[in-house]
Structure formats: structure tokens, C-alpha cells
Amino acid sequence: MYKKISALVLAGVTTLVMAGCGSGSGGTDSAGTSGSGDKKIVMGFAQVGAESGWRTANTKSIQESAKEAGIELKFSDAQQKQENQIKAIRSYIQQKVSVIAFSPVVESGWDTILKEAKNAKIPVILTDRAVDSPDKSLYKTFLGSDFVEEGKKAGQWLVDQYKDSKDPVNIVQLEGTTGSAPANDRKAGFEQVVTDPKFKVIASQTGDFTRAKGKEVMEAFLKANPKIDVLYAHNDDMALGAIEAIEGAGKVPGKDIKIISVDAVHDGMQALADGKINYIVECSPLLGPQLMDLTKKVLAGEEVPARVVTEETAFTQEQAKQALPERKY
Numbered sequence: 001m002y003k004k005i006s007a008l009v010l011a012g013v014t015t016l017v018m019a020g021c022g023s024g025s026g027g028t029d030s031a032g033t034s035g036s037g038d039k040k041i042v043m044g045f046a047q048v049g050a051e052s053g054w055r056t057a058n059t060k061s062i063q064e065s066a067k068e069a070g071i072e073l074k075f076s077d078a079q080q081k082q083e084n085q086i087k088a089i090r091s092y093i094q095q096k097v098s099v100i101a102f103s104p105v106v107e108s109g110w111d112t113i114l115k116e117a118k119n120a121k122i123p124v125i126l127t128d129r130a131v132d133s134p135d136k137s138l139y140k141t142f143l144g145s146d147f148v149e150e151g152k153k154a155g156q157w158l159v160d161q162y163k164d165s166k167d168p169v170n171i172v173q174l175e176g177t178t179g180s181a182p183a184n185d186r187k188a189g190f191e192q193v194v195t196d197p198k199f200k201v202i203a204s205q206t207g208d209f210t211r212a213k214g215k216e217v218m219e220a221f222l223k224a225n226p227k228i229d230v231l232y233a234h235n236d237d238m239a240l241g242a243i244e245a246i247e248g249a250g251k252v253p254g255k256d257i258k259i260i261s262v263d264a265v266h267d268g269m270q271a272l273a274d275g276k277i278n279y280i281v282e283c284s285p286l287l288g289p290q291l292m293d294l295t296k297k298v299l300a301g302e303e304v305p306a307r308v309v310t311e312e313t314a315f316t317q318e319q320a321k322q323a324l325p326e327r328k329y
Helices: 001-024 053-069 084-092 111-119 148-160 181-193 211-224 237-249 264-271 286-301 316-324
Strands: 041-049 074-079 097-101 124-127 141-144 169-175 200-204 230-233 258-263 278-283 307-309
Touching: 001 316, 041 053, 041 084, 053 074, 053 237, 053 264, 074 084, 084 097, 084 111, 097 286, 097 316, 111 124, 124 286, 124 316, 141 286, 148 181, 148 230, 148 258, 148 278, 169 181, 169 237, 200 211, 211 237, 211 264, 230 237, 237 258, 237 264, 264 316
Parallel strands: 041 074, 041 097, 097 124, 124 141, 141 307, 169 200, 169 230, 230 258, 258 278
Antiparallel strands: none
């Protein structure tokens, strides 16, 4: 009888040891913790939508980077509607995610939902676009481009191109989504540099960052304005739509109408290499790796900068030709 009891005890100990090895090899327990005792990170990400090639690349970067970082990603597409983003963020708060990240559709109207996240002790990281809340304690950091600087780069290229000309230069502008940070800031930055009275913005209207709307608005511009010298588009997709409209009107994009754009997605860079666009200011969508790094630092209690600016450049036709073969988006 003693030998049988000893054998049963030994078997039980062996089973426990084997179970311990199994959980220690990367599994999670019922509380969602790993074998090392680290709590699993769950990110709720509320995306603007899928309005452009840039946004598609941005989404892919976030999804792939979360997977590589071992972060569980709960993802929502707001279809460019603020109410959808607020609904998604509120859902993430109810689910008690570790962190919330989002790219705001517009700048205003976020204080209430951000206060809800703060009260729930869930840190928030802004990506790509900012909010205009005066209470900076409602989010930990803002990761993204300097849209004002992008507008300045676009404006400086224009000023340089026409520095020796005294003739008036008629400009039309395809703005991004009304009320969004990139639309507001790219317009403001451009205006800060393009101050000579010879430059006249004769028409400016939103194209919602989409190719279809860019084409539609450009067609209207062409019908209403017989002489257009320059198009400034707040993103490549609108510029590409405008190119279709310009060609449909029997004009040559890049020659009859010079085109300045922002983003530097693959299709835009190809149009630049082909001479249909004249200059593109880069706005990188590949924010995923930086976002995951910031997330881990925030959750570890580390100090992070209130503003993290992505490093970007700008492209001429020749530079686009050189960059295209290894372009990742």
C-alpha cells in the first residue's frame, strides 16, 4: 500500500512539472498573462478609414507591427466618420484594453471620450493626426508628421520654380477632409511661404483625400477657370484623380498645369517619375514600429516625448525614379 501511494504522489509531481514547463514555453493563463508573469498587451486601434493608398499602407504597417511585437490588436475602420471612431473607442474602454491608439478623423470634439479613457486609466496615443484639445493630459503622446512643415515644403518648391517670373500664377487647391489636421496644417504651411501677390489661389475645395472626389472637384475647377497654372493637392490620391480630369480636358498634367502633392505613395511616385506630377512632399504611413515601441514604453511607466515627429523628405522626378524600385508603399 505504501509503495502504491508513493507512486501516485510521484506521478502527480511529474504532471505538475510538465504543466509548468508547458506554460513557461509562451502560453497564457486564464488572466491573459504569459508564463513569465507579463500581462498581455491589448491595443484598441480606431482607424480613420481606407480612403487612400496612404491609409491602406498605414493600416498594414500597424497590423504587421502589432503582430511582430506580440501585441493583440483590436482594429476598427471608422469610414471617415467621427461618430464611428468615438463608438469604437468607447467599446475599447468597456473591453478594458491596455492602450488605445487612433488617428482622429477631425481635430475637434474629442474631450469627452478622451476623459472617459483617462478615468478608466487607459492611456491614449494619437497617431498621424492631432486633436485640438487644450488638455494635453488626455493623451500620452502624438506620433506623426509635421503637416505644417509639409505645406511649407510644397510652398517653397512653388516659390523657387517661379522666382524669376513676374507674371501672375493661378493656383487651385484640393484640400483634405474638412476639419482634419492634415488639411488645416498643409494649407496653413503653404500659405506661410507663398506670400508674393503674384501667386493667386483662385479656387480651393475639399476632395476628401480620395481619388474619385479629387477628379470630380478638379473637373469643376477646370470648367470654372480657363487658366490654371498650378494644382496643390493635399495628398497623392486627389492628385491622381485630378490628373484624370486634366487629361480629360485635353491638357497635359505636369506641363500645362504643374502639380504639387503630398504623401509619396507608389502610384503618386510613379506619376512623378512619369512627369505627370512635378513635386511630392513625403508623408510616411509606416508608423507601426514606432507606435508599438511607444506603447511598450508608456505601459512600462517610462517617460515619452509629448510629440514624436517622423523623419521625411521630398521628391523631384529624378529622385522618384531612383526611389521607386525599393519603395515599400
